[in-house]
Amino acid sequence: MRIAGRNPMSHRHVAGIVFTLPLLVVWFLLLILPIGQTIYHSLTEWNGIKSSWIGLTTYKNLLGDETFWRVLANNGILLLSVPFAVLIPLIIAFLLNEKVPGWRVFRTIFFLPATVSWVVIGMVSMQFFIGEGVLNNILKTIGLGALHQNMLASANQAIIPLALTFVYSQVGPNTLILLTGMATISPEIYGAAKIEGAGFWTLIWRITVPLLRRFILFSLTITLIAAFTALFSLIYVMTSGGPNYGTTTLEFFIYQRAFNLGQFGYGATLGVVLLLVMIIVSVIQFRFVRFTED
Amino acid sequence: MDSTAGASGKRIFIFSVLVLVSIIMLFPFYFMIERSFQASNQFRVHAGGFSLVSWQILFKTLPIFRQLINSTIVTLCAILIILGVGTSAGYAFSKLNYPGAKAVFYLVVGSMMVPMQSIIIPEFVNLAGLHMVNHLYSAILVYGALGIPFGTFLLTSFYRSIPNDIMDAGVVDGASYYGIYRRIMLPMATPALITVAVLQFIQIWDDLLVGLLFLQTPQSRTITVGLATLQSSHITQIPVLMGGSLISALPAALLYLIFQRYIVSGLTLGMTK
Numbered sequence: 001m002r003i004a005g006r007n008p009m010s011h012r013h014v015a016g017i018v019f020t021l022p023l024l025v026v027w028f029l030l031l032i033l034p035i036g037q038t039i040y041h042s043l044t045e046w047n048g049i050k051s052s053w054i055g056l057t058t059y060k061n062l063l064g065d066e067t068f069w070r071v072l073a074n075n076g077i078l079l080l081s082v083p084f085a086v087l088i089p090l091i092i093a094f095l096l097n098e099k100v101p102g103w104r105v106f107r108t109i110f111f112l113p114a115t116v117s118w119v120v121i122g123m124v125s126m127q128f129f130i131g132e133g134v135l136n137n138i139l140k141t142i143g144l145g146a147l148h149q150n151m152l153a154s155a156n157q158a159i160i161p162l163a164l165t166f167v168y169s170q171v172g173p174n175t176l177i178l179l180t181g182m183a184t185i186s187p188e189i190y191g192a193a194k195i196e197g198a199g200f201w202t203l204i205w206r207i208t209v210p211l212l213r214r215f216i217l218f219s220l221t222i223t224l225i226a227a228f229t230a231l232f233s234l235i236y237v238m239t240s241g242g243p244n245y246g247t248t249t250l251e252f253f254i255y256q257r258a259f260n261l262g263q264f265g266y267g268a269t270l271g272v273v274l275l276l277v278m279i280i281v282s283v284i285q286f287r288f289v290r291f292t293e294d
Numbered sequence: 295m296d297s298t299a300g301a302s303g304k305r306i307f308i309f310s311v312l313v314l315v316s317i318i319m320l321f322p323f324y325f326m327i328e329r330s331f332q333a334s335n336q337f338r339v340h341a342g343g344f345s346l347v348s349w350q351i352l353f354k355t356l357p358i359f360r361q362l363i364n365s366t367i368v369t370l371c372a373i374l375i376i377l378g379v380g381t382s383a384g385y386a387f388s389k390l391n392y393p394g395a396k397a398v399f400y401l402v403v404g405s406m407m408v409p410m411q412s413i414i415i416p417e418f419v420n421l422a423g424l425h426m427v428n429h430l431y432s433a434i435l436v437y438g439a440l441g442i443p444f445g446t447f448l449l450t451s452f453y454r455s456i457p458n459d460i461m462d463a464g465v466v467d468g469a470s471y472y473g474i475y476r477r478i479m480l481p482m483a484t485p486a487l488i489t490v491a492v493l494q495f496i497q498i499w500d501d502l503l504v505g506l507l508f509l510q511t512p513q514s515r516t517i518t519v520g521l522a523t524l525q526s527s528h529i530t531q532i533p534v535l536m537g538g539s540l541i542s543a544l545p546a547a548l549l550y551l552i553f554q555r556y557i558v559s560g561l562t563l564g565m566t567k
Contacts, residue, residue, distance in 0.1 A: 012392070013393065030438075034414075035408060037419075041416065115496050254411045
């Protein structure tokens with residue numbers, strides 16, 4: 001505090017508060033206030049103009065709403081794809097880390113789809129999976145035409161193309177994150193293990209995974225968050241949530257209820273549920289980070 | 295000798311796998327280019343015909359230039375908000391530690407986990423009440439607000455890595471806190487500014503939900519929203535949609551190719567600090 005004489009600390013504090021003000025104004029009006037409104041309106045019946053207090057009625061109704069449970073089940077199925085969205089990039093990053101000629105070009109290419117909107121990825125993916133699409137043509141060409149089917153038209157199967165497209169979209173970012181992590185592992189460790197005759201899987205499981213814990217956890221977290229909150233465009237383009245709620249997730253359900261049916265109060269209740277899920281995810285992740293750092 | 299032969303065999307194998315993955319990752323781009331030069335997708339699954347018809351239809355059905363301009367305005371203005379607000383607050387959080395600065399910082403960063411869908415309903419009602427819907431500035435404000443927690447986090451982390459001595463030297467020289475921000479802190483943060491700008495550009499340019507709700511007229515839509523609504527109308531031919539997709543995908547992809555190294559640092563800074 002050697003400068004305190006010329007510039008009183010209070011001066012610095014006032015400046016600090018002034019420099020934070022623009023952030024606080026935008027942040028409060030456009031992020032914090034709406035959270036409060038969402039929570040308040042989750043306890044009302046609301047059409048955007050008129051709202052009437054109904055307490056916990058919507059929450060109670062949710063528990064008996066079959067569609068709501070179907071939607072949560074869809075979120076559950078998508079959760080099952082999360083490990084693959086980390087494991088596949090882990091293997092790709094491991095191969096990239098062998099630094100064969102041209103590995104930098106490969107690295108550049110692998111992230112390229114992640115720069116494209118999921119609206120676009122979803123449209124291409126749809127053309128891949130539909131009845132007369134690329135996949136069924138490949139099957140026909142190689143003599144497996146009997147497997148021909150239109151998964152997107154089936155309420156029970158449509159979520160499979162969705163999950164596959166989601167995993168595909170996560171390959172780029174996760175590969176990049178894990179590759180960055182691998183750069184922190186000294187090559188001598190691998191050298192020593194190879195001399196002792198360790199194979200590909202042994203190297204991955206015994207050396208890479210333990211040393212990459214924090215990076216893997218980070219990848220898992222962002223993938224988990226994406227699975228719950230970032231699939232809107234993919235669903236909108238590929239299935240619109242159908243057939244028959246077969247691909248409606250919580251985030252899409254909010255949109256449908258509020259903006260297709262005008263049930264803003266119901267949508268707000270779902271918004272609170274989604275917020276709770278994200279808080280749980282964050283707490284678990286935070287615990288894990290502390291655990292792995294101990 | 296034997297082991298080198300084995301090693302090069304292994305490297306050829308790895309190279310082949312990486313080539314295969316590249317083909318899969320490039321498939322969407324190949325597909326968009328190939329399809330957009332076909333006249334119609336119907337009854338012509340294996341069609342090899344080359345046609346510009348779909349491109350002509352595209353420019354007739356979609357106000358594509360208008361929507362590209364909208365996308366550019368919305369994305370750049372939102373980035374300006376995020377950078378402006380984020381750098382000044384980041385500077386305050388890291389160098390002007392006033393009482394409570396830490397708590398405010400954690401609150402702002404913590405709001406990163408609030409999903410857009412949990413706030414979008416009141417947000418829409420509020421801005422609609424102010425008659426802002428269908429004006430670009432509504433989407434600009436919402437995108438700006440949504441990007442602030444992450445942007446502030448990244449910029450604050452960056453400012454923390456700048457030694458306090460630089461700050462103190464400026465104070466001793468009689469510079470004002472604004473002067474230090476403007477002449478020292480802002481220029482030094484250029485790499486972090488680029489990282490935030492590139493990551494947010496991809497995010498905002500590619501987003502659908504906010505644009506879909508806040509920009510509902512064809513003339514006000516962004517290109518991503520324009521495409522999605524064109525597709526959901528189910529009357530547009532696939533080759534036309536693929537042409538539009540290609541155009542919409544190019545700006546963010548090119549930006550990535552130019553600034554890729556900033557993306558690598560930005561993606562992982564979130565966890566190392």
